[in-house]
Amino acid sequence: xxxxxxxxxxxxxxxxxxxxxxxxxxxxxxxxxxxxxxxxxxxxxxxxxxxxxxxxxxxxxxxxxxxxxxxxxxxxxxxxxxxxxxxxxxxxxxxxxxxxxxxxxxxxxxxxxxxxxxxxxxxxxxxxxxxxxxxxxxxxxxxxxxxxxxxxxxxxxxxxxxxxxxxxxxxxxxxxxxxxxxxxxxxxxxxxxxxxxxxxxxxxxxxxxxxxxxxxxxxxxxxxxxxxxxxxxxxxxxxxxxxxxxxxxxxxxxxxxxxxxxxxxxxxxxxxxxxxxxxxxxxxxxxxxxxxxxxxxxxxxxxxxxxxxxxxxxxxxxxxxxxxxxxxxxxxxxxx
Amino acid sequence: xxxxxxxxxxxxxxxxxxxxxxxxxxxxxxxxxxxxxxxxxxxxxxxxxxxxxxxxxxxxxxxxxxxxxxxxxxxxxxxxxxxxxxxxxxxxxxxxxxxxxxxxxxxxxxxxxxxxxxxxxxxxxxxxxxxxxxxxxxxxxxxxxxxxxxxxxxxxxxxxxxxxxxxxxxxxxxxxxxxxxxxxxxxxxxxxxxxxxxxxxxxxxxxxxxxxxxxxxxxxxxxxxxxxxxxxxxxxxxxxxxxxxxxxxxxxxxxxxxxxxxxxxxxxxxxxxxxxxxxxxxxxxxxxxxxxxxxxxxxxxxxxxxxxxxxxxxxxxxxxxxxxxxxxxxxxxxxxxxxxxxxxxxxxxxxxxxxxxxxxxxxxxxxxxxxxxxxxxxxxxxxxxxxxxxxxxxxxxxxxxxxxxxxxxxxxxxxxxxxxxxxxxxxxxxxxxxxxxxxxxxxxxxxxxxxxxxxxxxxxxxxxxxxxxxxxxxxxxxxxxxxxxxxxxxxxxxxxxxxxxxxxxxxxxxxxxxxxxxxxxxxxxxxxxxxxxxxxxxxxxxxxxxxxxxxxxxxxxxxxxxxxxxxxxxxxxxxxxxxxxxx
Numbered sequence: 001x002x003x004x005x006x007x008x009x010x011x012x013x014x015x016x017x018x019x020x021x022x023x024x025x026x027x028x029x030x031x032x033x034x035x036x037x038x039x040x041x042x043x044x045x046x047x048x049x050x051x052x053x054x055x056x057x058x059x060x061x062x063x064x065x066x067x068x069x070x071x072x073x074x075x076x077x078x079x080x081x082x083x084x085x086x087x088x089x090x091x092x093x094x095x096x097x098x099x100x101x102x103x104x105x106x107x108x109x110x111x112x113x114x115x116x117x118x119x120x121x122x123x124x125x126x127x128x129x130x131x132x133x134x135x136x137x138x139x140x141x142x143x144x145x146x147x148x149x150x151x152x153x154x155x156x157x158x159x160x161x162x163x164x165x166x167x168x169x170x171x172x173x174x175x176x177x178x179x180x181x182x183x184x185x186x187x188x189x190x191x192x193x194x195x196x197x198x199x200x201x202x203x204x205x206x207x208x209x210x211x212x213x214x215x216x217x218x219x220x221x222x223x224x225x226x227x228x229x230x231x232x233x234x235x236x237x238x239x240x241x242x243x244x245x246x247x248x249x250x251x252x253x254x255x256x257x258x259x260x261x262x263x264x265x266x267x268x269x270x271x272x273x274x275x276x277x278x279x280x281x282x283x284x285x286x287x288x289x290x291x292x293x294x295x296x297x298x299x300x301x302x303x304x305x306x307x308x309x310x311x312x313x314x315x316x317x318x319x320x321x322x323x324x325x326x327x328x329x330x331x332x333x334x335x336x
Numbered sequence: 337x338x339x340x341x342x343x344x345x346x347x348x349x350x351x352x353x354x355x356x357x358x359x360x361x362x363x364x365x366x367x368x369x370x371x372x373x374x375x376x377x378x379x380x381x382x383x384x385x386x387x388x389x390x391x392x393x394x395x396x397x398x399x400x401x402x403x404x405x406x407x408x409x410x411x412x413x414x415x416x417x418x419x420x421x422x423x424x425x426x427x428x429x430x431x432x433x434x435x436x437x438x439x440x441x442x443x444x445x446x447x448x449x450x451x452x453x454x455x456x457x458x459x460x461x462x463x464x465x466x467x468x469x470x471x472x473x474x475x476x477x478x479x480x481x482x483x484x485x486x487x488x489x490x491x492x493x494x495x496x497x498x499x500x501x502x503x504x505x506x507x508x509x510x511x512x513x514x515x516x517x518x519x520x521x522x523x524x525x526x527x528x529x530x531x532x533x534x535x536x537x538x539x540x541x542x543x544x545x546x547x548x549x550x551x552x553x554x555x556x557x558x559x560x561x562x563x564x565x566x567x568x569x570x571x572x573x574x575x576x577x578x579x580x581x582x583x584x585x586x587x588x589x590x591x592x593x594x595x596x597x598x599x600x601x602x603x604x605x606x607x608x609x610x611x612x613x614x615x616x617x618x619x620x621x622x623x624x625x626x627x628x629x630x631x632x633x634x635x636x637x638x639x640x641x642x643x644x645x646x647x648x649x650x651x652x653x654x655x656x657x658x659x660x661x662x663x664x665x666x667x668x669x670x671x672x673x674x675x676x677x678x679x680x681x682x683x684x685x686x687x688x689x690x691x692x693x694x695x696x697x698x699x700x701x702x703x704x705x706x707x708x709x710x711x712x713x714x715x716x717x718x719x720x721x722x723x724x725x726x727x728x729x730x731x732x733x734x735x736x737x738x739x740x741x742x743x744x745x746x747x748x749x750x751x752x753x754x755x756x757x758x759x760x761x762x763x764x765x766x767x768x769x770x771x772x773x774x775x776x777x778x779x780x781x782x783x784x785x786x787x788x789x790x791x792x793x794x795x796x797x798x799x800x801x802x803x804x805x806x807x808x809x810x811x812x813x814x815x816x817x818x819x820x821x822x823x824x825x826x827x828x829x830x831x832x833x834x835x836x837x838x839x840x841x842x843x844x845x846x847x848x849x850x851x852x853x854x855x856x857x858x859x860x861x862x863x864x865x866x867x868x869x870x871x872x873x874x875x876x877x878x879x880x881x882x883x884x885x886x887x888x889x890x891x892x893x894x895x896x897x898x899x900x901x902x903x904x905x906x907x908x909x910x911x912x913x914x915x916x917x918x919x
Contacts, residue, residue, distance in 0.1 A: 020781060020847050027857050029776030030864070031707045039706035042787065043714065049791070050718075053798055061802035064823045077734055084735060088725040095692060095721050102699035103714050107706060108636070113904055114897040115701035118638040118919055123697065124690065131689040135682050138728065142682075143675050145734040150671035167498065167589070186588035196588070229589040230492040231601055233666065233741060237807035240738040242666045246601055247491055248585025251668035277822045289819035296818070298741045298809040300485045301492060302499045303410040307817035
């Protein structure tokens with residue numbers, strides 16, 4: 001079978017080369033009126049293909065997109081995204097239409113003279129000022145969202161969590177009863193103290209190390225990111241959250257979860273997406289998949305970069321408090 | 337320089353030539369060769385993305401010990417994307433595009449006998465050649481080539497413990513790039529000096545073709561930004577080899593703490609992107625210049641808004657040096673800086689919009705001559721708009737958070753500076769081939785090449801946006817570890833099929849190119865009926881370009897279809913007619 005495939009492939013390539021050479025021997029080099037006509041029409045046809053591809057992609061691929069944001073801050077990002085996208089598609093639709101339409105409409109005809117039209121200050125002012133005004137609006141809107149997302153100084157009773165990255169694993173550390181993380185440095189890494197927590201720091205005693213991330217719905221979470229080896233990026237797409245983890249410094253990001261894992265599983269868009277995934281998995285004979293939030297690495301970090309993940313579970317605040325209260329503190333873990 | 341009886345040996349004519357026309361051909365052929373390697377690599381890693389864990393004999397044949405039964409290893413996957421990026425950005429689209437056309441067109445279009453320094457020009461090419469050779473050699477070292485991404489962020493690029501490609505492969509990458517930068521600086525200085533000093537009589541700055549303006553401004557950006565990359569590379573070499581801590585601090589890897597203390601990878605990111613962002617304009621501006629020139633000529637119309645085009649080139653160049661931070665919104669730098677960079681970044685959309693509208697208006701009421709170069713120019717405008725618009729998402733810090741480093745970015749930059757610049761390069765090759773080789777390229781093959789390429793390119797990069805919006809990070813060897821991304825697999829197969837189609841279409845170009853050199857139809861002196869000076873030189877190359885005096889210039893280059901003229905083009909060397917006003 002493989003041999004047959006290769007024989008067929010060789011024949012196809014042979015025919016292609018023969019065709020290319022016989023076309024080459026036609027020797028034509030400069031577009032004639034007939035070429036102008038054909039190519040102009042092809043541009044019109046391509047324009048149709050182009051819009052078809054756009055519409056098809058939106059129709060076919062919308063289901064694979066991320067569901068609505070699971071954080072309050074992310075919802076604002078999604079609004080900004082919608083506004084931007086509408087603007088982009090509007091401009092795209094008009095400019096591409098003009099481009100392909102002009103290519104079709106003004107395809108060269110022998111003897112016709114083009115219009116000598118070198119300048120129009122009025123037109124140029126229009127397409128300088130209109131984009132400038134629209135962009136000014138976009139910048140202002142964008143920056144207000146950005147400041148909203150990045151500024152967590154006014155957070156009331158936030159949950160402080162450290163997310164710790166290393167090749168090719170995530171760990172987490174909750175700040176514990178005092179809600180303050182103990183100092184840490186890679187030089188303290190020893191045995192079970194894998195995050196290098198400074199055990200002489202009194203803030204460290206009640207810190208809680210975990211291998212999964214559980215978050216309370218409705219309470220702002222401030223993440224502190226560290227990395228012990230190379231750059232990683234903590235990417236939590238469902239919350240519209242991302243921040244690099246940089247060796248030698250602590251970076252920060254925060255959001256307020258707005259939907260528990262259970263609620264997101266019951267979300268219409270999620271159900272559609274999961275159905276699609278499970279159909280594919282069933283064809284391959286794999287177990288069905290159940291939706292979970294994820295933290296994944298989004299900065300190239302080595303061989304297993306493609307498999308560096310941690311599950312995130314969002315709970316009602318009471319459930320979260322129950323869970324956190326039965327976790328062992330780092331002092332207990334290290335002593336054992 | 338103008339000594340026509342100067343005796344030339346094979347070596348001085350074809351190898352160590354100081355003639356700008358020969359050097360330009362050397363750049364082009366080297367660029368095409370590197371392009372073949374770069375594109376072939378993308379075919380291989382696209383196979384892996386579409387069909388992970390599937391065995392391919394082509395992978396077995398080419399990757400040797402870096403594969404296991406026809407399945408590539410994760411490390412070599414990262415190496416392939418790294419070297420693909422490096423080769424395409426620097427070796428094809430910087431040296432191959434700018435090197436070819438700046439060298440060919442600057443002296444010919446401004447009316448000079450050669451570059452200001454032919455010798456420096458020759459050194460520049462041979463350094464580029466040397467750096468290409470070193471980059472290719474790095475593919476064959478024991479532990480594999482550099483694999484930390486083309487952005488080579490430390491610590492990954494600094495520590496062989498972190499990834500095997502950061503050993504010898506990375507050392508060679510850095511050496512190659514250092515030489516490349518030296519080459520590119522010599523080239524750029526030469527272009528700047530030549531444009532400023534060697535213009536012929538009457539060739540004022542506002543009578544320069546837009547190609548020359550683009551090459552000139554590109555050279556300035558190169559001189560401003562490339563040295564910064566060189567300094568970053570040198571500091572990285574120090575960190576790697578001499579134990580300094582410019583970019584490294586507090587690292588624990590493979591069970592031991594390293595001595596590095598006090599450096600910051602974020603510093604490297606700043607230095608890298610201070611070149612890295614202007615670099616995309618170093619790539620795209622020459623393509624813009626080429627497209628402006630070809631579009632005017634083939635529309636038989638003046639380029640619309642000549643002065644606005646120059647202004648926007650300068651504005652883009654200036655802004656390009658103050659937007660680098662938009663690659664670093666989530667790097668951990670101060671969010672306030674993010675605000676500043678969002679502002680400057682979105683400003684670039686204004687001159688870009690002006691350019692796009694001016695191109696479209698140039699077509700309006702033209703008499704379009706659909707030569708292959710013209711098709712690629714129209715294709716350029718289309719992909720530049722499609723790719724440029726998504727820049728509004730990525731340049732906006734708040735939106736960048738969620739699409740940063742996903743396939744959305746990959747789709748965006750491939751359209752706006754990869755595919756577009758390649759189209760610009762193809763347009764240039766089809767248009768100036770007669771000037772380079774004295775023969776014409778075949779138009780029918782050009783048409784096939786264009787249409788297959790343009791369909792394949794959109795087929796690859798349009799669906800790719802959706803993969804990114806689904807949240808799939810780039811540079812993943814496979815997404816099999818995430819059931820969440822199982823539904824992306826089908827899209828990835830579509831993308832790969834289009835990629836293979838697009839790659840195969842380039843064989844049409846290669847056949848056409850190399851056969852036309854020897855068997856193409858003989859070119860006339862001015863086959864496209866263009867106004868610019870290069871078409872006043874003889875078809876057969878001579879040293880010094882013009883046999884007699886260099887002609888004087890009397891008008892701007894875009895007097896196409898000027899009212900009151902019989903022909904629809906008026907060469908720049910034609911004096912103004914009685915009573916004619918200069919446009």
